[in-house]
Amino acid sequence: MLQSKNFFANCVVILLINNSMKRLLQTVLVSSFLAASSVTYAQSVAQPGDPVIASSANSPGSEGVANAIDGKPTKYLNFDGKDGNPSGFIVSPSLGKTLVTGLSMQTANDGPDRDVKVVTLEGSNDAEATAWDAGNWELIVQLDDIPAIEDRFTTQTFSFENKKGFMHYRWTVVDTQGPSTCCMQIAEVGFLGSVYSGPTDVTQPGDAIIASSANSPGSEGVANAIDGQPTKYLNFDGKDSQPSGFVVTPSLGMTYVTGMALQSANDGPDRDPKSITLEGSNDNEITAYDEGNWQLITQIDDIPAWTGRFQTKELFFENDRAFKHYRWVVLDTQGPSTCCLQIAEVELLGAVPPSDVTSPGDALIASSANSPGSEGVANAIDGQPTKYLNFDGKNSVPSGFVVTPSIGKTVITGVHMQSANDGPDRDVKVVRIEGSNDNEIADYDSGNWQLITEMNVPAYTGRFQSQVLMFDNVWAFKHYRWIAVDTQGPSTCCMQIAEVELLGGAAPKDVTSPGDAVFASSANSPGSEGVANAIDGQPTKYLNFDGKNSVPSGFVVTPGIGATTITGVSMQTANDGPDRDVKVLLIEGTNDVVSGWDDGASWTQIIQIDDIPAIEDRFTNQEFYFANDKSYTSYRWTAVDTQGPSTCCMQIAEVEFLAATTTVDCDLAAFKRQPVNAFVLDGEPATFLVEVNGPWPLQWHKNGEAIAGAVSTSYTTEAVNAGNASDKYSVQIVGCEMSSEVVATIHDPSAHPVSIGLNFNGGGANGAPTASIPTDIAGVQLQAYWNNIANNTGNNEEVLLDSLGKDALGVEDYEITVDFASAGNWGAGTGDANPTQRLLNGTLVGRGGDSHIEFQEIPDGNHTLIVYTVGIPLQFQNQYYKVVGEEEDSDRVIYTDQMNADQYNPIQRFFRGSSEDSNNRTLSNYVRFDNVKPVEGYVRLEWGTTTTGFDRGVAVNAVQLILNNPALSIDPPSVTSNPTPTIAQEGSAASISVAATGEGLTYQWLKNGAAIPDGGKISGATTGTIVVNGLSEAEEGFYSLAIFNEAGSVITSKAKLSMVSSGATMSDDLVVHLKFDETSGTTSSNSGSGTDTATIYDDYGDPNEEPIGAEGLVGNGILINGAESETYAFGVLDNYPKINDNGTVSLWLNTPGIDGESAVVVRNGSAVSIVTENQFQITITNNLDGEPVLGCAISAGPNVMNIVDTEALALDEWVHVALTVDGGQLRLYKNGKLIGVADYLDRINGSTEDWLAIGANLTLVQEEGEDPYFAMDEANPQAFSGTLDDLALWHTSRSADEIESIYEKGIAGSDVTKASVTIPDFVEPGEIAEPTAPALSIVNNGDGTVTVTYEGKLQGAATVNGPWADVEGAVSPQIIPASEAMQYGRAVNE
Secondary structure, three states: OOOOOOOOOOOOEOOOOOOOOOOOOOOEOOOOOOOOOOOOOOOEOOOOOOOEEEOOOOOOOOOOHHHHHOOOOOOEEEHHHHHHOOEEEEEOOOOOOEEEEEEEEEOOOOOHHHOEEEEEEEEEOOOOOOOOOOOOOEEEEEEOOOOOOOOOOOEEEEEOOOOOOEOEEEEEEEEEOOOOOOOEEEOEEEEEEEEOOOOEEOOOOOOEEEEOOOOOOOOOOHHHHHOOOOOOEEEHHHOOOOOEEEEEEOOOOOEEEEEEEEEOOOOOHHHOEEEEEEEEEOOOOOOOOOOOOOEEEEEEOOOOOOOOOOOEEEEEOOOOEEEOEEEEEEEEEOOOOOOOEEEOEEEEEEEOOOEEOOOOOOEEEEOOOOOOOOOOHHHHHOOOOOOEEEHHHOOOOOEEEEEEOOOOOEEEEEEEEEOOOOOHHHOEEEEEEEEEOOOOOOOOOOOOOEEEEEEEOOOOOOOOOEEEEEOOOOOOEOEEEEEEEEEOOOOOOOEEEOEEEEEEEEOOEEOOOOOOEEEEOOOOOOOOOOHHHHHOOOOOOEEEHHHOOOOOEEEEEEOOOOOEOOOEEEEEOOOOOHHHOEEEEEEEEEOOOOOOOOOOOOOEEEEEEOOOOOOOOOOOEEEEEOOOOOOEOEEEEEEEEEOOOOOOOEEEOEEEEEEOOOOOOOOOOOEEEOOOOEEEOOOOOOEEEOEEOOOOOEEEEEOOEEOOOOOOOEEEOOOOOOOOOOOOEEEEEOOOOEOOOEOEEEOOHHHOOOEEEEEEOOOOOOOOOOOOOOOOOEOOOOEOOOEEEOOOOEEOOOOOEOOOOOEOEOHHHOEOEEEEEOOOEEEOOOOOOOHHHHHHHEEEEEOOOOOEEEEEOOOOOOEEEEEEOOEOOOOOOEEEEEEOOOOOOOOEEEEEEEOEHHHHOOOOOOOEEOEOOOOOOOEEOEEEEEEEOOEOOEEEEEEEOOOOOOOOOEEEOEEEEEOOOOOOOOOOOEEEEOOOOEEEEOOOEEEEEOEEEOOOOEEEEEEOOEEOOOEOOEEOOOOOEEEEEOOOHHHOEEEEEEEEEOOEEEEOOOEEEEEEOOOOOOOOOEEEEEOOOOOOOOEEOEOOOOOOOEEEEEOOOOEOOOOEEEEOOOOEEEEEOOOOOOOOEEEEEEOOOOOOOEEEEEEEEEOOOOOOOEEEEEEEOOOOOOOOOOOEEEEEEEOOOOOEEEEEEEEEOOEEEEEEOOOOOOOOOOEEEEEEEEOOEEEEEEOOEEEEEEEOOOOEOOOOOOEEEEOOOEEEEOOOOOOOEEEEOOOOOOOOOEEEEEEEEEOOOOOHHHHHHHHHHHHOOOOHHHOOOOOOOOOOOOOOOOOOOOOEEEEEOOOOOEEEEEOOEEEEEOOOOOOOEEOOOOOOOEEEOOOOOOOEEEEEOO
C-alpha cells in the first residue's frame, strides 16, 4: 500500500494499493483533535446598523443617535434632553421579535450631570415604527433614581421581569442626573435579551377551519383569520353581541395553547372583539362549528379597546391541556357593533408537546402481575394502541408502573395518555407521577421517590382518544412511577390504559467548560486545590480556607458559550471532611462584564438553597433544580455556610450549572475533544468519550445508524470480537457536526514483549484512589493486567502479574517484586472514565531524597522503563527521573517540566521528555529509558524536583518495565525553535512557526491546550507553521505545537497570538509613569493615565526629601539608601491601578549591591502571596555564590510563580528590568533580553492592598486612634540600595521587541513613551503561503509491481497512522516489487 499525502494539511488523500492492485481507497482523514470554541453571544438584541429613530435631530453632527448602539464608546447627545425634558430613541432589532429583560447603559466621556437618572423602556409590535411619537407602545419598565457615577465610560446593568416579546423598543430618558441644563448623553445602550422563543402560532395558512356561519363578504371569509396577512375576517352574525367565530384544526397535530395574538382590522373599531372564549377538543374529527365535545380553556372579558388599526394585542393565560381542535368565539364586540365582528388576524400561541422520553423495551416494573396474559405492563409504552390492564386497580385502589428511560436522566413536563378500546369506567381519573434518582429501582414499592405532579384527568369522550396534560417541573430523574390513583367509575373491574407517554427531554447539562473564566472569592487555597478545579470536569477539589466559621466563600464563572438560562446545579462532595461540604448555597447571575469576585458588578439572586442534606459518602453528586427564565453571562456561586460549620474551610469537588438545550447554535457548538480509537481484549466492551463546549444534545452512531438511548458524553459498546471489530462509531452534536469515526481494536498481549505495569492508585483528593481494571489496555506501549499499588511506600502486597496475566517471574523463576518509597500519594485529576484516565489519576509524589521505585529479581537483558508523570492540578514544577547505574557516574537522568492535569486533560495525549540537559527541559507526561540493564537483579528509579513553593512534589502515576524490548531506532522529536508571542492587526493574516528536528515528524497545533483543525480562517494546523487568515478576537489565545514521530512526541512552549491597533502608541494603557524627574519635594508625579502621585518616605514613615533629584539615566532619579542618606528611604504609590489579565512593569536600576539576602525593588503591597493575593514583585536576591540576581514573582490563583535570573546582576551600572503577564505566561527581561518564562493557568490575582512599595518591604501600620501610615518592616526591611528611574506600568503586555526598544531608548536618554510600538504590516488574508505538498504518483506496471514517483523523501508504514520511517535507499522513481510486504507510503518535504 502506498499513500499520497499532503504532509502539511489536515485532510489527506490516501491511495491504498496492494500487490495485485485490487482496490483503490480514497478517503479523508480527520485529526483526532478538535479545538475548543469560546464564542460569546452578543447580549444586546440591538446591533450596529439596526433601524433607529431619535426623539429629535437636535444633536451634534458626530454625536447622533446611531452612536447609541454602535458597540463602541462613542456618544449620543441630544440637546432637547436638557432641563428634565424627555429624549431618547426607538430601535427596531433586525433579529425580529425579541425578549428584553435588561438594560446596560454606559456613561459618556464627560458631563456626569448629563447622565441618565430616570429611564423608561417601552415595546411595540406594530408592523413598523415610523416616528418617535407615533405607534402603539406598552410600558416594560421604568427605572427611577439610577445611581450617579463619576467615572466615565462605566457600564451599569439593570435586570427586570418581562415575558413579552416586541418588535420595537422606545428608550426614553425622563430625567438626567443634574438635571443638566445642556442635554442628555449616553455612550452606549444595550438591550439585554434574546430572540423571542416563547409561544408561537400553532396554526398555519391552509389549516382546516370552519366559520360560525357563512355570513361574510366574499373577500372577507374565515380563511383570512389565519392567513398570516393583515386581511380581514368579517362575520355579520357577530352583530348586537351575538357570538361568532371559528373552529380550527392545526395541521401540527395536538398542541397546547397558552396565549393568543389578535390584530385589529383596517376600520370599524366598534367591531373589534371585547369578550372571547377559547375551547379545545380531542374528538377525532370536528365537522361543524356547533358539534363535538369541547372543554373551556379560557374566557377573557373586557379586552381594552385597540388604540390603532392593524394593532396587535397579545393575551396570555394558564393552560395545562393539549388539544387537536380549537374553537375561538367572540361573545361581544367593543361597540357593541350593530354591523358585525371583524378581525385581521388570530394567532393561537402555544407549542407542540415535547416528545416521549420512553421507548419500547425500556425497563418496566408493574405495580403487580395481576394482568391478563396479553395485556401486561409492556403494552403501556409499546407505541401501539394495545392495552395495559391491572385488576388490582379496581375500587379506587392505586395501580401503575415504574419505567426507567434508556436515554438516561430526563426532565418531563407532560404526560400523554390514550384511552383503551372499551370500559370507560376503567379510564384514569386521577394520575400521580413521581421521580427517583436512585441508582437502581428493584421493585415497584421500593426506592426514594419525589412527587412531580398529581392531576385530575377529564373523562374521555371516545375510545383510543388521547389527552395531553402539561405541568411545571424542572427536576431531572432517572426513573418514573406512574400511578393511577383512581379510575373514572370508579371501576369495580380494573384500571386500564392503551398508552402512556412521558413528555419531556434530556436532563439539563453543564454550561461551563474547563478553561472558562473563573474567579475565586479569595486565593487562600492550597496550591493544587485552586478554584479552577471547581469546573474542570474531574473530581478534583476547590478548597478555600476563608470559608471557615460560616464565612461565605465561592467563585464567579463566565461560561465561554455566552448567555445561558440555568435551572439547576449539581455539586460533588470532595474526598474528605464532610463538615466542609456546602450547607447553604446562593447562586446569582449578572450580565455585567466581570473581572473578579466582588468587582462592582450588579448581581441578581437566582436561588438560595438552605439546609442542603449532609452526605457522609465522598465523591457523591447532589442535584437541585429551580425555576428560572432569565439568561445571564456570569454566575456567582456562594457557599453561605458549611455543614459543620467547619473551622477549617469550604471545599467542593465539582460544580455544574445546569441548563436545558432544545436547539443548538451550530456556529457555536463544537467538540472540545473528539472520540479516539479504543483497544480491548477479545470479548471485552470498549468505551468511547467525547467532550463538547456546551450543554448540547448528543447522539452516538454505529456504522452510520443512530444508537437508541446513546445520548451522553460516553458510549460503551457490546463485547468486541472478531465479528464486530470492524464496526465504526461516531457521535453527533444533534443537528450539527458529526465527529470522526473511531473503532475498537482487539489487543493481543502475546504479540508484544512481556511487561510488568504498576499503577499507583494514589489517594487524598482529585478522584483518587483510582485502580485499573484487569482488562484495561493502556500505556505508551499498550498492555493489560496492570498491577494496582495502593500504598505510598512499601512493597507489592500481592504477586505481580505480567502483561499476559501470568505471575511475573524473574531470575531463576523467582517472583519479581517491587520496593518503593515516596513523599506521599495524591490524585492527579485525570478522571476514571477510560483505561488511560484510570492509569494516570493516582500519583506517588516525590520531592527528592529517598523517592524511589525498585524492581527486584529482574533477569539480565536490555529492558525498557517507561515512567508516567501527569502532575497535580495547578502545580508547575520541574522534575528529574534517574535510572541508577552500576557505577557512580553511570546513572541516566532525564529532565522535564511536569505536565499537570490541567494541561493534560484538554488533549489527553502522551508527550515524552527526553532531555539530558537540566537547562533545556520540555513539557512532558512520560519519560522512557531504553537499554536498561539490571544491576544485580535490580532496576531502580529515583525522582524529584528542585522547584519549591508548591504544596506537593512531582508525580509518578505508573511505571512499565518491558522485558527484552528493542530500543527505538530513532530519536524523539527535538524542538530547535519554540513559538514566540505574535501580534497582528485586526483582520490581518498572522502566522506562528516552530522548528524541530527528527525523523518522520507529524504536527498538530493546539490553542489554549486543545487541538485545532484546519478550516475557516485556520490553515497549516498540521504543519510547522500555523496561519490565521483574518485575525479577530476569536482567534486570540495561546498556541503551542505537538510534534510526533515513532519515538514519541513533544510539545513546545506556548505563545500568545493577539491583536494590536494600527494606531497604537507606547502611551496606550500606560497607567503609571513615575519619571522621578523632580528636583525637590517628597512626591513624584505620575504622567500615566492614573492620577495618584508617589510619595517618598523615610523608614519612620515621615516624608523624606533627600532621595529626590538624584542623577538618573533618563533625567533625574531617586536615590534609595544612597551613600549620602542618613536614613533609609522608600516610595509608595497609593491607589495602584491593578493589573487585570495583561500587564507590564518596566524600570531602570543602578545598585552597588544589597544589604542582607534580598531587596524589594518594586512590589504591590506588603507581600506577594496567596493570602494577600497581591499581584507582582521585582526583587534582588543573593544566589548560592553570594552574587545578586534579579527575580520576579506574581500570585496567580492559589500559587506564586517565580522567575530567578541565572546570571549575576551587574553592579554600579544602569540595568533595565521588565516583567510582563498576558493571562498565561510571566516573562522577565534584563537589558532588553528575555531571561525567563513561567507558565500559569489561573489569572493573576486581584490584590488586597492597592498600593505599590518602591525600594523596601513595607507594611501599613494602624495604631489605635491614629491615621494609618506606611513603615519599613523592621524585622525584614529588604531595603534596596541605589538609584531607580523611569518606573512604568501598563495594562497591556508589551512585546519582546517593545521591551528591547524601551531599553535602547533608555540608554539613549529617552523615557518609555519614546519607545517604538510593534505594529506589524497588515497582511491580506491568503498572502502567507502555506508549505507546498510534495508530489507523489503511483503506476501499476501490470506485472505485480508498482512504480512510485515522488518529490522529497519517501516514507513507509505498516498502518495509515504510522509509525513512519524513511524507505532505505529509495530513489524516485522507486519500483516496489510484488514480493514486498503490503505497506502505506507517503512523500514528505525534506
